[in-house]
Amino acid sequence: MNTEQAQTEAFVARQPIFDRHRHVYAYELLFRSGLKNAFGGMDPDRASIKVIADSFLRFGLQRLTGGKRAFINFTRDTLVKGYATLLPKDSIVVEILEDVEQDHEVFDACRELKQRGYVIALDDVICDDWDNPLVGFADIIKVDFRASNDRTKAALPGLVAARKIKALAEKIETRAEFDEAVALGYTYLQGYFFSKPLVLSGRDVPGVKHRYLELLREINRTDLDFGDVEGVIKREPSLTYKLMTYINSVAFSFRNRITSVRQSLALLGEDAVRKWASVVALAGLAHEQPSELLVSSLIRARFCEVIAASVKLEERGQELFLMGLFSLLDAITGRPMHDVLANLPLADDIKMALLDRNRLRDVLACVLAYEQAEWETFGLFAAKLRLDEGETARIYLEAVEWATSSYAGANGSR
Structure with a gap:
């Protein structure tokens, strides 16, 4: 990759924001600029919005968020320069960071955004900060759930509701934290709680599962037998129905209808x-879980x-897929990974990768670091694997689009 390409390459990951029913309301987009964070002498705020705008133009919001809103962080300069208005109001949430200096230019920019119909979120507002003029422009207020004391966590939803503002609890990492935030009255919840196993002692897999x-x-048997399948x-x-629906879909367009398994x-x-x-x-096993888990x-x-x-x-692409x-x-199953894998005839190194660490685990760890926008860790694994970082943004976006389409297909036939 040449220098110019490296300077304009954009890396983007996303973190889900849920409603109280564990449905995805939006995604916060997490950006890192090109391979060396190099934009020459360009103003860093302008560089940031250029990365965002280029990503939308290159990939499209639909591919990034599947039609959900996108929370995007804005600095003072990107606010006052009006860069937010380059993006569609119905597709984004303008998130104002806690360190934005407050002055008349910022207030004027927020006022214009509100007049144009944009949704504004304030990051890390505390309960005794109601004199903050930006609160008057906010539709959503975010609070760091883990960093806040019990008094703050409990008081905030009621205080903001009185101002017709919705409360968003971020850094929700466990199901217990999710349930607590819902009970306290938070409207939105952000974090990776959904991907953490809620393991119940002695839990069995019910019925059809x-x-x-x-x-x-x-x-997953080495000697796959179609008769057994x-x-x-x-x-x-339901499996017969799903197979018949799939094989007779427009994806194949067979001349005659297929009626045999x-x-x-x-x-x-x-x-x-x-x-x-x-x-x-997997879709069947995840039926009662948040859809984002399967996605x-x-x-x-x-x-x-x-x-x-x-x-x-x-040569191991299929196994890496699994x-x-x-x-x-x-x-998904609410059972320890070791127990779930014990009865699946996967290759030993795939099982080891899912349980511990080997070279294949490095591939998964690289993917997880990108997914969670841990850019430094991602760079280390990419270097170890000799992975061309410049390709990963494209691959990730293609994977998001494929997953969204595949989920719609699996969900639509359930």
Whole structure:
């Protein structure tokens, strides 16, 4: 990659923001500029908004957020220079950072944004900060849930509701914190709580979900037997329905309608059967979980699969897909990862990667660092794997788009 390309390359990850029902309301977009953070003599605030604008033009908001709103951080200069108005008001939330210097130019910029219909969020507002003039422009106020004391956490929702402002609790990392924030009256909740396993002692997998685990076992056997896979599918009507819907979709456009499970499997072939069955089985297991859990699994799967060639593991792309897909199995099933993997016939090094650390774990760790915008850690793993960083932004966005589409397909046929 040449110097000019490196300077304008944009890296973007996203963190989900949920409503009280664990549905995704929006994503906060987390940016890092090019490989060396080098923009020559360009003003850093202008450089930041250029990265954002270029990303929207290059990739499109739909690909980044699946049609959800995007929370974007704005500094003082990007506010007063009006860069927010370059972006569609119905697609973003203007997030004003806590260190923004308050003056008449900032107030005028916020007033104009409100008049134009933009949603404004204030970051890290504290309960005794109501004299802050920016509060008068806010639609959403964010509070660091972990850093706040019990009095602040409890008082904020009621105080902002009186001002017709919604409270957002960020850095929600466990299900217990989510439940606490909901009970206190927070409207929105942000963090990776959904990806942390809520392991219940002695928990069994209920009813039909046994079929999904059985399907995962069958399709991951080295000697895949379509007869055995057919037997599992036929014993669960919903799986038969999903397979028939999939094979007769416009994605294939067969001249004659396919009505046989065995014929469907033969037409798909081993690799496609493994991928289809893995996605559908995971969707079934995650049925009562936040949708973002399955979407994140799909993003990881596709990300791992596509970078396989870049890290000299192209012959194992299918297995890396499964490694990414199964990386949240503990959170999906509510069982320890070791117990879930014990009955799945995966390659030993894939199991080790999901449980501990080996070279394949480095691939997953690299993907997770990018996903969570831990840019320094991502750079270290990318260097270790000899991964071209310049390709990862494109791969991630392609994985997001693929995952969104795949989730819609799996969810639509449930």
